[in-house]
Amino acid sequence: MTLGTTAWGVVAWGVRSHAALPAPAAFTAAAQDSLCDAVFLVELQPATGAEVAPTYKPLTWGTCAWGTLPYPQPAAPSIRLDLSDRDWTSRPDDVRPNVHFEGRCEPPQFDRSIPIVPGSGRAAVSIGELQIVNADGIYDSYPDAYAIDAAPIRVAVLPRRSSRYSDAGTVFGGQGLDWWADGSLHIRMRDAGYLLDVPLLSLYGGTGGADGGAELTGKPMRQSYGLCRGVSGDLVSPGLLIYRCHDRLMQAVDAVYISGAPVTWDGTVYTSYAALGAATVAPGRYAAWLGSDGSGWRLGTSPGGTVTADVRGDAVGGYVSDTAGVIRRLLERGVATSALALSSFASMSAYLPGTIGYHVGEQKTIAAAATEVAVAAACWWGDAGDGLLSVGRLASPLGGGLALGPEQIVDEVEPVALPDDIGPCVWRVEAGYRRNWMPLSGTDIAPVPTIPTEDRRQELAAQSRRVTVGLPERQRKSPLAKALTLDTLFDAEADATALCNNLLTLYPPGRRYYRVPVGLAGYLPRLGDTISVTWPRWGLAGGKPLRLVGQRAQGRRVDLLCFG
Structure with a gap:
């Protein structure tokens, strides 16, 4: 990526390639402001809103484009602001040579946190503000002339003024929200998750075929991920009885039901809507549609009840069905893979491998969808402190x-x-599993003997199955001990039970929550990391391991919120 006309660093924005924060000794040796020689660097790239012509015009032969190779396109016009909290200039042989960072910026302030209560939020949220001295009015016109919203912002720190630019460690990487000027230029900023507050689902155009008829115009197009049971589909062709439950390629349609009664598969899979529409499906059977233009099924007979299906969802780039895989697939709907901390997704796939299913039938943002998946497994996603989007769990x-x-x-x-x-602690956890995405009422369920067992009829009517794990002795000792209830997306009881046991282990008697004020050392750990805190009081005299769940940065002082 470039900033203005000069390369900003040597890799694409969002890739973890800037130097890691310096070794702890470089920070912990200067904890007090009066002793600290660190320098904060701020790099901004507000957009100008200008329009420019393509770098090269396409070659043509007659009236048709000559060849299919793309020609270079310019980046969006922008300006660069390089600022710091004290004047600093990079060296002639540095990665960005001879760049002067004017000392107009106050030390950065931001809050970063992950939730410690299941279901309380998506997690790693970073919100902050920069203040740039504007006593001379030089920035008065900037908020009107340029746009900071969604523009990249990087805040880095050098351990000392003699450090090189390449030694700068990123402490905040995100996007601008808005800005305004008075005696200072105020800039509000957010982590990259802000870019995912956009709609997830595409809309039907109503032009016919896979795009649906006029009755679907403007309605959201469903999406399915992992193993989803009892999902509904959009009837995109009433005449052909074609139902769509995903906007692109899926892995499989495992079963189709009418009023809970299974329909026989005719053994065929069509890879496009056109091929499915041209086929003939025998009465009482269904055919599967798994194509790049969408996925679903077609019935051979007009149904006399509610139509649902069990499907294995999104398979673009490979089928995924675990929590980390589904969150990643959702996030990649809005940001490039280079914006993700892929190692965190690989780690979660190892410690949380259970199969899940997630179906979206109503419009919501990408961020909200990823949050629902994370909350269902007591996990989080977001910016853990390095500008990339991660996943994790407390x-x-x-x-x-x-x-x-x-x-x-x-x-x-x-x-x-x-x-x-x-x-004071948690003594019982109840969790739902094997989600039924479209529960049927008693009259919607086919009668006996079509669905002969009462267990199956109850399964069709219920939203999920339930499992409970508890330690009654905790409640006997602490009458106010809490019971947690959550609805997971796991398909198997064993995975839901494992989550319940994990939460009981996480919230035993004796857990504590601390605010630990430190100097620049507070920038070293990432959210979710273990740190060891030693203090004469509060049970910390012998040193105690704690999990970092929040950072409140105020320049050279960082308040750490710790749990353990």
Whole structure:
């Protein structure tokens, strides 16, 4: 990526390639402002809104384009602002040589957090503000002349003024929200998850075929991920009895039902709507449609009841059915793969491998959809602190990690009350699993003997099955111990049970929540990391491992919120 006309770094924006934060010693040795020689660098790229012509015109032969190779296109016009909290200039032989960072910027302020209560949010949210000195009015016209919203912002820190630009460690990477000027130029900023607050589902055009008829014009097009049971489909062709449940290629249609009674598959799979529409499907059977133009099924007989199906969803780039895979597939609907911390997705696939199913029938944002999947597994997604989108889950603290003691802690450690939902502890967890995406009422279910067993009839009517795990002895000791209830997307009881046990382990008696104020060392750990805190009081005298769940940065002071 380039900033203005000069390359900004040496790799694409969003790729983890800037230097990691310097070794702890470079930060922990200078915890106090009066001793700290660190420099904060701020790089902005607001858009000008100008229009420019293509770099090269396409070659033509007569009236037709000559060849199919694309010609170079210019990047969106923008300007560059390089600022810092104290004047600093890069060296002639640095990655960005001879760049002066004018010392107009106040030290950055931002909050970053992940939830510690299941179901309380999508997780790693970073929100901050920059203030740039504007006493001379030089930036008065900027908010009207340029656009900062969705423009990339990077805040980095050098451990000392003698450091090279290539030594700068990113402490905030995200996007601008808005800005305004008075005595200062104020800039609000957010993590890259802000770019995913856009609609997930495409809309039917009503032009016929796979695009649906006039009755579907403007309605959202369903999407399915993983193993989804009992999903509904959009009747895109009433005459041909073609139903669509995904906007692009799916893995499989496992079964189709009418009023809960299975329909026999005719053994064929069509890879396009046109091929499916031209085929003949025998009465009482169905054919599958799995194509790049959409996926669903076609019935051979007009149904006399509610039509549902069990499907294996999105397969563009390969079929995925675990929590990490589905979240990644959703995020890639809005951002490039280079914006993701892929190692975190690989890790989650290893420790949370259970098959899930997620079906979207109503319009929502990409962020909201990813949140629903994450919350259903007591996980989080978002910016953990390096500008990339990660996934993770809160785990019990282990030994090791960055050690913080009285030498790094700049003020009194403060115990904070646990949220009511998990304090003083959790004694029971109930979870739903094997989601039925379209429960049927009693009159919608085919009668006996078509559906002979009562268990199957109850399964068709219920939204999910339930499992409960508890430790009654905790409630006997703590009468106010809490019970958690959540609806997972897991298909198997074993995976839902494992999640319940994990939450019981995470919230036993004796958990604590602390605010730990430190210097620049507070920028070193990422959200979810284990750190070790030693302090004379509050049960920390011998050192205690804690999980980092929040950072409140105020320049050279960072308040860490820790759980453990």
